[in-house]
Amino acid sequence: EVQLVQSGAELKKPGESLKISCKGSGYTFPKYWIAWVRQMPGKGLEWMGIIYPDDSDTRYSPSFQGQVTISVDKSINTAYLQWSRLKASDTAIYYCARPNMVSTLGAFDIWGQGTMVTVS
């Protein structure tokens, strides 16, 4: 079964750092882009950025450039989203997602279950 499994919920204080994860299984992980999507409480979906595990090519939305870091460890089929200094406004659910086409960009057919990050 193709799936993305994300790390568990986090409760952090402002100014702390955080790294959440997204582990892929059931497919050739290095050959599919992995994206991160934010949903703030009561708000819509926001596309944050995307990484290609095979060569770590990373693209960010201008809204999130410099605010987060996306990385990957293809040896363990895991992508990461990290913050160096959290703010209360980072409180949200974060989803990772995989496009429906190998080695290229496309619609997201596989999603992680989401990681709730609370900064308070």
Next chain:
Amino acid sequence: DIVMTQSPDSLAVSLGERATINCKSSQTILSTSKNKHYLAWYQKKPGQPPKLLIYWASTRESGVPDRFSGSGSGTDFTLTISSLQAEDVAIYYCQQYYSPPPWTFGQGTEVEIK
């Protein structure tokens, strides 16, 4: 960045009736080389991740009921639920995935039962 604008923000439809959601892109999302529109539709229910319904503007994802259909061209696209069922209550998002990133979402349309 390409801006995606959905309308309406919410709609209430009777069970068995048609629901129509519109999505407009601020610029073309058509690949002339592939002759495909880089437009997807997702269904989002509380406590669940988004679910892909439609991609390439009109291709239904495997397992999605055929009451869901996508259409449109140029910069105007539509998601239609032909006969609304109770389980279709959700928020629906369009998204463009036309290079280069960011691949923006619409603001969402909430569908409820009248």
